[in-house]
Amino acid sequence: DVKVTQSSRYLVKRTGEKVFLECVQDMDHENMFWYRQDPGLGLRLIYFSYDVKMKEKGDIPEGYSVSREKKERFSLILESASTNQTSMYLCASSFLGQINNQPQHFGDGTRLSIL
Amino acid sequence: QQQVKQSPQSLIVQKGGISIINCAYENTAFDYFPWYQQFPGKGPALLIAIRPDVSEKKEGRFTISFNKSAKQFSLHIMDSQPGDSATYFCAASTDGGATNKLIFGTGTLLAVQP
Numbered sequence: 001d002v003k004v005t006q007s008s009r010y011l012v013k014r015t016g017e018k019v020f021l022e023c024v025q026d027m028d029h030e031n032m033f034w035y036r037q038d039p040g041l042g043l044r045l046i047y048f049s050y051d052v053k054m055k056e057k058g059d060i061p062e063g064y065s066v067s068r069e070k071k072e073r074f075s076l077i078l079e080s081a082s083t084n085q086t087s088m089y090l091c092a093s094s095f096l097g098q099i100n101n102q103p104q105h106f107g108d109g110t111r112l113s114i115l
Numbered sequence: 116q117q118q119v120k121q122s123p124q125s126l127i128v129q130k131g132g133i134s135i136i137n138c139a140y141e142n143t144a145f146d147y148f149p150w151y152q153q154f155p156g157k158g159p160a161l162l163i164a165i166r167p168d169v170s171e172k173k174e175g176r177f178t179i180s181f182n183k184s185a186k187q188f189s190l191h192i193m194d195s196q197p198g199d200s201a202t203y204f205c206a207a208s209t210d211g212g213a214t215n216k217l218i219f220g221t222g223t224l225l226a227v228q229p
Binding site: 004040041043044045048059090092 | 124157158160164217218219220221
């Protein structure tokens with residue numbers, strides 16, 4: 001069965017800390033995505049990657065960076081956490097392209113609180 | 116910049132009723148329109164999707180209606196059940212699916228009352 005695993009369900013950090021969110025998929029997907037989900041704003045794309053060491057900015061990349069050293073793992077990094085980065089973070093993966101309507105598969109999210 | 120507008124924000128429907136969620140878009144380059152369903156504590160999962168060459172797609176109790184000229188599409192849930200209570204997101208893709216990058220609507224929280 002398809003599996004996207006996010007390392008933490010809940011995380012509490014302090015402002016100014018460097019925060020790492022980890023995501024692993026076991027489906028050999030080329031694409032991986034990081035979103036944040038906020039009430040009333042839906043899912044907003046932070047960064048995505050279509051290959052190892054490749055990355056592209058999404059709609060809200062400011063304050064974030066990513067790392068993809070291996071195909072199955074995609075990390076989101078908050079360089080210096082701020083309170084406005086308190087949110088639910090969702091990782092997703094998919095095959096490259098949408099031939100046969102390949103869906104994005106999501107993890108269950110990490111709820112991050114920055115104090 | 117919100118490119119996919121979704122309404123309503125929340126919806127309460129009685130068991131057996133029809134739930135209708137609407138989305139509108141501006142970018143005529145969009146060519147793939149999926150709907151995702153999210154239960155509490157879980158990530159979203161693909162429910163049903165449509166491409167603009169058809170006006171309707173039905174899968175069980177779920178139907179997408181697509182109006183290309185109006186740049187609108189909607190999700191209809193027939194015979195709504197309490198188990199359908201979830202958040203629903205519409206989405207759109209603009210690049211022919213090359214990167215599978217999606218733009219999501221703001222979500223609709225559906226509650227189906229028994």
